[in-house]
Structure formats: C-alpha cells, structure tokens
Amino acid sequence: MSPDGAERADPVHDLVDAIRRYRDAESSMRGQSRDSMHLGRTDMTALRVMLRAGQAGRPVSAAALSRELGISSAATTVLIDRLQRSGHAERRRNAADGRAIEIWPTATTEHEVRSTMGTMHERMMQVASALPPEDSATIHRFLVALSRALPDLEFPAVGTADPPAEQPGSM
Numbered sequence: 001m002s003p004d005g006a007e008r009a010d011p012v013h014d015l016v017d018a019i020r021r022y023r024d025a026e027s028s029m030r031g032q033s034r035d036s037m038h039l040g041r042t043d044m045t046a047l048r049v050m051l052r053a054g055q056a057g058r059p060v061s062a063a064a065l066s067r068e069l070g071i072s073s074a075a076t077t078v079l080i081d082r083l084q085r086s087g088h089a090e091r092r093r094n095a096a097d098g099r100a101i102e103i104w105p106t107a108t109t110e111h112e113v114r115s116t117m118g119t120m121h122e123r124m125m126q127v128a129s130a131l132p133p134e135d136s137a138t139i140h141r142f143l144v145a146l147s148r149a150l151p152d153l154e155f156p157a158v159g160t161a162d163p164p165a166e167q168p169g170s171m
Helices: 011-037 041-055 062-069 073-085 107-129 133-149
Strands: 089-093 101-105
Touching (some): 011 041, 011 107, 041 073, 041 107, 073 089
C-alpha cells in the first residue's frame, strides 16, 4: 500500500518516483537557498566543500577545491575571487608555511548556510529518526548502492548517435 492507502501497481516504479520527488523538493529548496544568498550552483557547492573541511578543522586549498569541483585552476581562481568579493570566503596564509594559501568560509557564510540549510537538515533528521533501525539500515544500503551505481555512467554526445538502420520496405 502507498502512504495514501492506494494499492501499488509497481513498487519499484513507486520507489524510483519517490526518489525523483525527493530530488525535486531538495533541488527546489537548494535553489531557494542559493537565491537567498545570491550564489550560483558552483559557488554554493564550493561553500559546502569549505564548510565540511572547516568543520573537520582543516582548510581547503585552491587545488583541492578545483579537484573537488572538477573545474580548471583558472576557473577556481575566478570562483574564489568572486566568493571573496561577496564576503563568503577568505584567503589565509597557512600558519606553518606562510607561502601556502588556505581558503576558508567566513563566519557570515557559516551563519547564512546554517540558517537556510539548517531547517532542511532538522526535518531530514526528524524523518530519519522516526524510522525503525532496520528500515534505516535498509534505506542506507539502498542509497549507498544507488550513489555508487550512477557516477560512472557515460552518455553519448547529442547528435552523434548513428541513425537507426532503415527497415526493408520502410519508405
């Protein structure tokens, strides 16, 4: 049975559809958060990388940020400059090696992200904590397997696929 009490026609289809609905809701919420902070998608992703590193007590270098985001070093420099101008990130000299530059989110950024993303995180924690442990374990295994199944997909370039072969008598 589905949450609304209707019989399920195809539980696998329903599960994939539920994943799509969740992704749409999350994407919309993240878009609203980016808009409220006046940031683009790559900028917000960079801030999440910096915030995770900052929470672990380690800085991010421009090279590490470039690798994590999959962008060139030149694009990373432009990104960091933009985040610095907007007050979302700052460059600091490494205390041990004064030549090395570290990229850190500003305290204002940490506050902004917490205020915009904190509610989403709290709601996710509420929903997850309401699940029985065995359901959480099953869902965890499923999501880990799903996240491993997708990254290495390759897509043909649009317009490069061979046209379908003509069928005899099809004119």
